[in-house]
Structures are given as C-alpha cells and as structure tokens.
Amino acid sequence: MKINVVKSVLDASDTLARANRRRMDEANVLCINVLSAPGSGKTSLLQKSLPLLGESVRSAVLVGDLQTTRDAERLRDAAAQVTQINTGRGCHLSPEQVAEGLDGLDLPAVDFLFIENVGNMVCPAAFDLGEHLRAVLLSVPEGDDKVAKYPTLFQKADVILLTKVDLIGVLEYDLGRLGDDLSRINTAAPLIHVSNQTGEGLDAWLAWLREQKA
Amino acid sequence: MKINVVKSVLDASDTLARANRRRMDEANVLCINVLSAPGSGKTSLLQKSLPLLGESVRSAVLVGDLQTTRDAERLRDAAAQVTQINTGRGCHLSPEQVAEGLDGLDLPAVDFLFIENVGNMVCPAAFDLGEHLRAVLLSVPEGDDKVAKYPTLFQKADVILLTKVDLIGVLEYDLGRLGDDLSRINTAAPLIHVSNQTGEGLDAWLAWLREQKA
Numbered sequence: 001m002k003i004n005v006v007k008s009v010l011d012a013s014d015t016l017a018r019a020n021r022r023r024m025d026e027a028n029v030l031c032i033n034v035l036s037a038p039g040s041g042k043t044s045l046l047q048k049s050l051p052l053l054g055e056s057v058r059s060a061v062l063v064g065d066l067q068t069t070r071d072a073e074r075l076r077d078a079a080a081q082v083t084q085i086n087t088g089r090g091c092h093l094s095p096e097q098v099a100e101g102l103d104g105l106d107l108p109a110v111d112f113l114f115i116e117n118v119g120n121m122v123c124p125a126a127f128d129l130g131e132h133l134r135a136v137l138l139s140v141p142e143g144d145d146k147v148a149k150y151p152t153l154f155q156k157a158d159v160i161l162l163t164k165v166d167l168i169g170v171l172e173y174d175l176g177r178l179g180d181d182l183s184r185i186n187t188a189a190p191l192i193h194v195s196n197q198t199g200e201g202l203d204a205w206l207a208w209l210r211e212q213k214a
Numbered sequence: 215m216k217i218n219v220v221k222s223v224l225d226a227s228d229t230l231a232r233a234n235r236r237r238m239d240e241a242n243v244l245c246i247n248v249l250s251a252p253g254s255g256k257t258s259l260l261q262k263s264l265p266l267l268g269e270s271v272r273s274a275v276l277v278g279d280l281q282t283t284r285d286a287e288r289l290r291d292a293a294a295q296v297t298q299i300n301t302g303r304g305c306h307l308s309p310e311q312v313a314e315g316l317d318g319l320d321l322p323a324v325d326f327l328f329i330e331n332v333g334n335m336v337c338p339a340a341f342d343l344g345e346h347l348r349a350v351l352l353s354v355p356e357g358d359d360k361v362a363k364y365p366t367l368f369q370k371a372d373v374i375l376l377t378k379v380d381l382i383g384v385l386e387y388d389l390g391r392l393g394d395d396l397s398r399i400n401t402a403a404p405l406i407h408v409s410n411q412t413g414e415g416l417d418a419w420l421a422w423l424r425e426q427k428a
Contacts, residue, residue: 037251037252037253037333037356038251038335038356038357038360038363038364039251039353039355039356039357039360065363066336066363066364066365066366067362067363067364067365068359068362068363070359070362070363089336089340089366090336091305091334091336091337118336119251119335119363119364120305120334120335120336120337121252121333121334122280122303122304122305122332122334122337123305123334123336123337126303139253139355141253141353141355141356141378141381142251142252142253142355143252143253145282145284146252146253148281148282148284149252149279149280149281149282149284149333150252150280150281150333151280151281152280152303164355167355167381167384170381170384
C-alpha cells in the first residue's frame with residue numbers, strides 16, 4: 001500500500017519532468033541541473049562563469065533554497081533572468097517547482113537554463129526535473145572520500161567539477177583516491193578542476209557547456 | 215490520503231525514537247546526534263576528541279553513511295564500540311536503524327553514545343532518533359550564509375560547532391553575519407570554534423560534553 005503511494009508520486013514526478021523537458025526543447029533551451037552539498041560553490045561558479053559565456057549567450061537560473069533569496073541576489077548581475085524557489089522544508093527541487101519557475105521565464109529568450117538545486121548530496125540525485133544534463137560539484141574541503149559515500153549523485157553526473165582546488169596543498173587531499181573512486185562509478189563524465197578564486201578551470205567548464213549546446 | 219500515510223509513518227518514527235531514548239536512559243547513556251553537511255568534519259571531530267575524554271569515559275559511535283565503512287574504520291581507535299549503518303539511498307538515519315544499532319552495542323558499558331548522521335543539512339533535522347542532545351557542525355568552507363538557508367537544522371541544535379576555523383583568513387568569512395543569523399534562530403546553543411588541525415576548541419567541546427553528563 002505504502003509502496004503504491006510512493007510509486008504513483010514518482011510516476012507523476014517523472015511525467016512532469018518530461019513535460020518540462022519538452023517545453024525547453026521547443027524553446028531550444030539547454031537545461032543543466034547543478035547539484036552538490038551545501039557550500040560547494042554552485043552559486044559562485046555560476047556567478048563567475050556565466051558572464052564569460054559572452055553577451056550573445058543568454059542564461060537564466062532557477063535557484064532553490066529552503067529559505068532566503070540570497071543566491072538569487074548574488075546571481076542578479078550574472079544572468080539575464082533569475083528566479084528563486086524557496087522549498088521551505090523540502091530537501092530537493094521538484095519538477096512541479098521547476099514548472100512554476102519556467103512559467104515565470106521568457107524561455108525563447110534563453111540559451112542555457114541552470115537549475116541550482118538545494119544543497120544536498122542525497123535527495124536531489126533521485127529527482128529528474130526535466131534537465132538535459134547534470135553538473136555535479138564536489139569541493140576540496142569536503143574531503144576525498146565523498147564519491148564512494150554518495151555514489152548515486154556521481155553516477156548520474158554528466159560533468160563533475162572539483163571546486164576550490166586552490167585549497168589543495170592547504171588541506172590534505174588525495175586526488176588519486178578521488179580518481180580511483182570515480183573510476184568505479186562514472187568514467188564517462190569529465191572531471192574539471194575549478195577555482196573560483198584563481199579562475200582555474202573556468203575555461204574548461206565553459207568549453208564543456210558550449211560543446212553540449214553545439 | 216497521502217497526508218495520513220505520512221503522518222502515521224512519522225508517529226511510528228517518534229514512538230520508536232522514544233523507545234530508543236528509554237533504553238539509553240535505563241543504561242545511563244547520554245546520546246548525542248551529530249549533524250552537518252557532508253565533509254564538515256563530524257568523523258574528524260569524534261576521532262580527535264573522544265580519546266581526550268580520558269580512559270575512564272567509555273564512548274560508542276553509530277555512524278551513518280549511504281555506502282562504505284570508511285568512517286567506522288577511522289573511528290575504530292577513538293571509541294570502544296563503533297557500528298556502521300549503511301542507509302543505501304536513505305538521506306538520514308531512522309530510529310529503526312538506531313534501534314538495530316543499539317541491539318549490537320553493550321549499552322551498560324557506554325557513557326556517551328554519538329550518532330553520526332548522514333551528511334545532509336535538511337532531512338536528518340526532521341527525525342528524532344532518540345537522542346538526548348543535538349550537536350550541529352558547520353565548517354568555514356561551507357560559507358557564512360548557511361544558518362539562514364537551513365534554519366531548521368540550527369534551530370534544533372543544543373550546541374553548534376564552527377569547524378575548520380583555521381581556514382578563517384585563508385577564505386573570506388564573515389563571523390558577524392553568522393552571529394546575526396544565529397541570533398535570529400537559536401540563542402540558547404553555545405557556538406564553539408573548532409579546528410581539528412590546530413586543536414582549537416576541542417577543550418570547550420569536551421567541557422560542554424562533560425557538563426551535559428554531570
């Protein structure tokens with residue numbers, strides 16, 4: 001009985017996700033779901049990199065948080081359209097919330113739509129929101145053991161960004177261990193080293209984005 | 215209909231949590247639920263501080279992770295009894311899992327039981343596991359904006375540990391902002407600055423623990 005309830009909720013969720021994807025396909029929007037733990041640098045990455053896509057590329061962001069509009073405020077100058085979605089106690093964005101977010105955007109005026117999910121390495125990984133691709137961030141201070149501990153998140157990634165790499169050296173970090181764990185879980189997604197402080201890796205991230213859109 | 219199912223699940227969960235607490239009360243065990251985002255330093259804190267409680271104090275740890283027994287292995291020398299609980303895709307520990315964990319411990323031989331929850335700032339906050347107190351960790355690299363974004367976690371904290379404070383100065387961090395946000399959400403819980411690298415704050419954390427047990 002309980003299982004049926006859960007199954008029907010997930011089915012409804014997937015149907016909505018497919019509808020979101022169709023809306024974006026029709027508007028020729030490429031949608032990237034950005035996932036990570038809290039504080040891995042999702043907002044900072046978008047803040048730094050979106051302006052570097054150039055004036056002819058139009059970006060929008062739907063940004064999820066339990067509370068506050070702080071991330072949307074930070075992104076105001078980086079993207080043409082930004083919408084904050086507050087989930088209250090919700091541990092992930094849902095396709096319903098994304099559908100509402102899409103209602104408020106001028107989709108034909110968007111090339112890339114980024115969905116910045118709630119900071120959480122577990123629940124957001126289970127929900128298709130209608131995105132085309134998933135970018136997963138992992139920051140150096142979180143430790144080199146997280147891929148094996150949270151495999152689902154990394155299995156479903158289309159690109160993996162190791163952020164705050166300027167802290168390698170300041171903190172103990174075993175890149176070999178990270179590589180070993182990834183080699184068991186996901187060998188298809190490129191791993192890009194990024195620092196929002198030094199700018200390292202932003203060009204590789206932008207090149208990956210442009211390639212997906214081409 | 216859906217609401218009833220959810221409500222009955224939560225009621226059953228609370229009943230189990232109360233049973234866990236009763237078992238620990240009867241064995242004179244003080245139980246602390248340790249919560250934070252992934253990589254805030256829960257395992258490191260326990261690893262460094264438990265041996266400092268002294269030989270006469272007997273600690274046990276139930277440690278939750280989706281996958282791997284890495285944390286339990288790290289804690290083997292720090293606590294007399296350590297049990298790893300793998301949650302699979304589960305985003306938080308449940309009172310059922312804790313009850314099973316308790317079955318495997320020699321409770322009369324325990325003074326402090328630490329439950330190291332799954333790294334997640336959202337879901338674990340909603341579940342009473344039967345603990346007496348909650349310790350919430352927040353690491354400097356996660357940023358100074360997390361208290362306002364994840365208020366439930368911090369509202370329910372009995373002590374808050376700001377970890378990796380050796381990185382203040384290396385990273386931009388506004389302690390004033392953290393203090394302002396906390397002053398709106400939780401003024402009862404002490405805020406302890408901790409560094410597992412330098413040892414700063416471990417004495418204050420140990421003093422807090424001893425005080426709760428006294």
